[in-house]
Amino acid sequence: MSLADNIKIIREKQGLLQKEVANHIGVDKSTYSKIEKGGREVTVAELQKLTKLFNLTTDAILNYDENLIPKEVVIEDKTIIEQMQLLEELDEEDKNIVFKMIDKMLTSKKFKDFFAKNVSSL
Template sequence: MNFGEKIKELRESQGLLQRQLAANLEIDTPMFSKIERGERKAKREQVEQLAVLLNTDKPALFSIWLADQILDLIQNEPQANEAIEMVKKELTKA
């Protein structure tokens, strides 16, 4: 599940409208709609705000958002899997 799908699922399960969340994020409704559809990327600050507004686990929502960022960056690269494995090794050192 990508970030947009997750926030849409959470929003709908709580009976919230796009315009309500958009207003809280201080963006217009079409912009919020694009974030849900994956046509625009949410900013890090917006992810934090959404976690609070949608009463969901911040680290879990950040993980989904970050995974989307990484996928967007490397999805068309032939060495994507190799690069991911290298990053995983580096992260285990930290």
């Protein structure tokens, strides 16, 4: 695939309009359209702006392969063991945040359960 093809595919996968990308890199929509069709080369400055917009490296854009880009992880459809393995992949700070959130939710649940049980008996 060409750079023009890669840019178009990435833009579409990220749900961006041509106009949005054109504005971000500082060209009009018709000029951007030419870029995607291969009728105009991308300047280095434009490519640098694309890396920021797409949150990809220059190399990832030039050699785009959608199979190499990490996909969104959805933990809900995983088994408990898979969920724990995914949590183990987090760095320590992120793990601590996740566990603090779980602690807070469990504590809130215990208080709600306690309150519901004791208020209902009055």
